[in-house]
Amino acid sequence: MSQKASAPKKGTSTVAVGDVITGIKTIAECVRDIEKERTQQTKLREDARVEVERIHALREVLLDYLQRSFDERSENFRQLFDRLDLAIESDNVQLAAVVLDSVVKLADSSPFKALQDVASARKALSERGKEWQF
């Protein structure tokens, strides 16, 4: 009788141990998954931060370049108008025509043209195996 009673008890104990082990395994996996997710979150945050910083830096470079370009153009316009005034005052029609042509062409040129020139030069310089002739 006591043996009968102890048999199922032994069986229950075996099942319980198995369940506990499975449970512990599941929890361990869960903990590992959570850690994995958290590591992934940290990586995603860092990737986004780096990318945002890169966009900001590029924006600053562009803006700085454009601002300097506008300043330079402003100075060029000022010099052209000084020359134009001299041409008008001295009734130098030919000089006035040349200066006016320059004013129009400078106004027509995009302040962003220089950016492309810089890029082309940079791209050409970075090309491997390119032979340079001076």
Add this chain to the structure above:
Amino acid sequence: MPLPLIPIAIGAAIASALGIGAKKGYDGVQAIKDAKQIGEDAERQHRTAVQRLDGTRERLGQRFERYDEYRRSVVSKTFGRLIQFLERLDQKARIEAFESLGSIGVSRDSVRQFTAQYIEVGGTVSGAFTAMLTGAGSSALATGAVTTFATTAGGTAISGLSGAALNSALLAWLGGGSIAAGGWGMAAGTVVLGGIAVGPAVLVGGFVLAHQGEKAKTKAVEYAGEVDRKVAQIDAAVALLSQAECRIEELSDVIAQLDERATGAIERLWSLDGAFDFSNDDHIRRFATAMQLTKALSELMRVEIFNDEGGVNQQTEQLIAQQWRLLSEIAP
């Protein structure tokens, strides 16, 4: 002796597992809440950034409209004044005036162009004057293939653009025309502006419904990161649009400076009203200066704020360089 410890160890393990499980369960619920919060904050941030972009674009559009009005007022007033002077010349003087155009570096096409611009802003010219310009009927002037004002992708159009169209216009403005050449302007523009106003791909509901605690939070963090990038791009677009405003200011200023000189030159011409004589060198010079300044103004009216190329072509660049050399030789 170790046997009685087994139930205790099992009990401890169960208790510990239950504890960890409960804690993780709580963390999971909390993570979903966090995920939702992160997603909603990111959405709000993106919405605000898009509003900032829309506001900037609208302001730029308004600025362009003011610039356009200003351009038209200059055409109406200054060009009108010169055309009226030409119309008042008697037949003989007018013929001489048009014959002298070549020698003063102003082509008949240039006069035709600024007259067409004057007509476009509501000015009227006599049939005789028009006939002299076109060498045909008066209708030829208005319907001629004369490009009067720059309208392609101008600020007015920009204000009505959104999403990909705005992006492409901005890229064009940044030198998008040089895609084939792979210019840095284009590359930088793409990096900065790539898909600015397009919302992030994943919606908050998508990852919250996953109901997997930390996984939902990872999705939320990914989403927030995407939003951060979009917002950085939008802010870059906002900053670059402000540079477009600088370009409008620059052109307005150049037009104002030329207009001031053109007005002075035309008034000097008008001071000869009734006494204008083509055999007088001083009169010819006054006429030449007024015509050249008006021609230059007319060409400035055609300068585009946003163009397809983002710059002038190489040949024109060479011309500019040549002129600079010539100027430095001539100028004191």
